[in-house]
Amino acid sequence: MNKFLCLGAIALSGMMCFSCGNSSKQPEGEAGGVNVQTVESRSEAVVKTIMERRSIRKYKPQQVEESKLQEILKCGINAPNGMYKQSWQVRVVRNPDFLAKIDEGFNAQRQKNGASTKAKAFYGAPCLILIAYDATYDLSQVDCGLLGGNIITAAQSMGLGTCCLGQITRFLTSEEGKELFNQLDFPRTHQLLYAISLGYPDEAPAAKPRDMGKIKFID
Numbered sequence: 001m002n003k004f005l006c007l008g009a010i011a012l013s014g015m016m017c018f019s020c021g022n023s024s025k026q027p028e029g030e031a032g033g034v035n036v037q038t039v040e041s042r043s044e045a046v047v048k049t050i051m052e053r054r055s056i057r058k059y060k061p062q063q064v065e066e067s068k069l070q071e072i073l074k075c076g077i078n079a080p081n082g083m084y085k086q087s088w089q090v091r092v093v094r095n096p097d098f099l100a101k102i103d104e105g106f107n108a109q110r111q112k113n114g115a116s117t118k119a120k121a122f123y124g125a126p127c128l129i130l131i132a133y134d135a136t137y138d139l140s141q142v143d144c145g146l147l148g149g150n151i152i153t154a155a156q157s158m159g160l161g162t163c164c165l166g167q168i169t170r171f172l173t174s175e176e177g178k179e180l181f182n183q184l185d186f187p188r189t190h191q192l193l194y195a196i197s198l199g200y201p202d203e204a205p206a207a208k209p210r211d212m213g214k215i216k217f218i219d
Contacts, residue, residue, distance in 0.1 A: 049157045054207065056161030057123040059199035063094065064127050068158050072198070073129075075154035079146040087140035088147050089132040091184045099128060102180055106171045121168045125161075125197035130172075132190040144193050151196060161201030168195050 064072075073090070081087060093099060099122070106121035122128050131148055133140040152162045169192050172181040186192065 053156040054205045055163040056201040058203040059125045060202045072154045076147045076151040079150045081143040082139045087134040087137050088144045089190045091130045093128040109176045122197040125199040127198040129196040132186045133193045163197045165195040
């Protein structure tokens with residue numbers, strides 16, 4: 001769990017995509033130079049989006065529009081990746097029956113392990129994104145972290161909520177979750193790293209403090 005959270009933190013520090021298809025076009029002023037005001041406005045929007053992002057654990061039942069989902073995924077795969085390997089594999093699950101089976105299996109395993117209450121595997125989100133890394137490439141997990149960071153930040157910019165999920169990964173890669181995992185049809189070279197719940201938020205949690213002391217400058 002800590003591994004992918006660190007990777008996600010790397011991605012969230014600077015990844016943002018408002019219009020992936022037009023990201024290479026620079027704004028121009030009257031003299032043909034870069035429009036500084038436009039650049040500053042973009043910068044403020046990116047910083048605001050990153051700083052306002054929260055992990056959402058309560059969602060509305062409303063499904064994510066297809067156009068928004070496609071744009072979010074497009075932003076995801078436009079993340080930096082080592083040697084242009086694009087080493088990730090991504091699966092998007094929206095089928096209510098399949099989502100219910102994951103939830104049921106997740107809770108059955110929890111109860112088997114002694115849990116006394118039920119839990120929502122992906123907090124009731126209508127969309128679940130699962131990300132797998134290439135086990136044959138030693139830096140594939142970094143690629144997947146950057147991809148997830150783009151997805152999370154792009155979703156935030158569109159008014160959607162997300163949450164990185166680790167426990168669901170443990171379930172799907174266990175013996176109890178094997179049948180469901182196989183239906184995701186990942187290549188044999190890939191291992192599930194983490195998942196992201198996606199949907200319209202039904203809560204507005206406050207920000208938790210961050211420890212700037214973990215950052216040190218080596219001058």
